[in-house]
Amino acid sequence: MMKKLLLSLVIVVSMFAANWVSAAADLEINTPAISALKASMQARHGQLSPFYSSGAIGLTKDGMIAVKDATAVPLKDRGALNGLVSAENADRSNLYKEIATANGHPEWQSEIQNTFAGRWIDKAQSGWFYQSGGGWVKK
Numbered sequence: 001m002m003k004k005l006l007l008s009l010v011i012v013v014s015m016f017a018a019n020w021v022s023a024a025a026d027l028e029i030n031t032p033a034i035s036a037l038k039a040s041m042q043a044r045h046g047q048l049s050p051f052y053s054s055g056a057i058g059l060t061k062d063g064m065i066a067v068k069d070a071t072a073v074p075l076k077d078r079g080a081l082n083g084l085v086s087a088e089n090a091d092r093s094n095l096y097k098e099i100a101t102a103n104g105h106p107e108w109q110s111e112i113q114n115t116f117a118g119r120w121i122d123k124a125q126s127g128w129f130y131q132s133g134g135g136w137v138k139k
Contacts, residue, residue, distance in 0.1 A: 016103060025112055029102045037095045044091075058129030058136055062091045063096065063117035066117055068129050068136055092116075 048065070053059045056072035057065050065088055073081050096116060100109040121130045121139075129136045 015088050025099070025103045025105070025108055025115075027112065029099060032097065033098045034059065034095065034102065036100060037091050041067060041088065041091050041095070044084060044088055051081060051084075052125070052128045055129055055138075056081065058131065059117075059120050059124055061117055063113040063120060064092055066131075069116065084107040 041113075048057065051073065055073045056067065056069050058068040060066050065085055067081065067085055070078055070081075093113075095111050096113040099108070100106050100112050124130060124139050126139055128139050130139060
């Protein structure tokens, strides 16, 4: 009986742990480094937007972006696309790290990244692709 109660408590606590971190972390915190990363991402967004719309790239379940269908891009443009994706993912990774550090909890980086992953998908435009359940889904 006591083991079942303890197991139930562990399950409930683990289910809410990620939500607790996202609720405790100030995801809107701002520092010069965070501002620079956001500005870099915003400047790049105009270049990425057509690739989202064509289905060439999509949002991953881990808060990054990935090339979903390279054949949707002319061969001559694929190198540039890969460079944009790499730059975006580097900025996203650094953004999650900087937000966690600015909150005084660098160990929260993965939870912050998971929270942002859901936010990016929620804010994605209709017609964009995102990863779900091991595959790609069109929003």
